[in-house]
Amino acid sequence: MRCKVKRVYEGSDPDKFCHFLKENRIVAHLQDLSNTRSSMKIYNYPRDTVWVNEDGDAERALVLIPAFESSLASHREKLARQSPWHCSICLEFIEAEFDACWQCGTSG
Numbered sequence: 001m002r003c004k005v006k007r008v009y010e011g012s013d014p015d016k017f018c019h020f021l022k023e024n025r026i027v028a029h030l031q032d033l034s035n036t037r038s039s040m041k042i043y044n045y046p047r048d049t050v051w052v053n054e055d056g057d058a059e060r061a062l063v064l065i066p067a068f069e070s071s072l073a074s075h076r077e078k079l080a081r082q083s084p085w086h087c088s089i090c091l092e093f094i095e096a097e098f099d100a101c102w103q104c105g106t107s108g
């Protein structure tokens with residue numbers, strides 16, 4: 001069975017994108033020279049790249065990039081907002097990583 005690989009992502013969080021693709025049932029690899037067969041000519045690329053196996057997976061992966069980047073952005077926003085908050089409705093104390101009140105569901 002022939003295995004074609006295609007580079008689909010290059011950026012600051014290739015490991016997270018790799019994981020994101022796996023959650024979407026796409027087999028993805030970070031560039032890892034220790035697993036690279038000599039027939040794969042990917043040596044000239046920087047290390048921070050994500051590869052998928054087939055043309056079909058590559059197309060799906062490319063479609064998923066905007067969703068990945070927006071989820072990354074919202075994750076960073078959450079991390080930036082480190083301090084816990086109080087629900088404005090029931091005054092419950094909410095940890096920073098939660099968007100909504102666990103008590104009454106009000107969004108912070």
Ligand SMILES: [Zn+2]
Pocket residue numbers: 087088089090091092101102103104105106
């Ligand atoms: Zn509440």
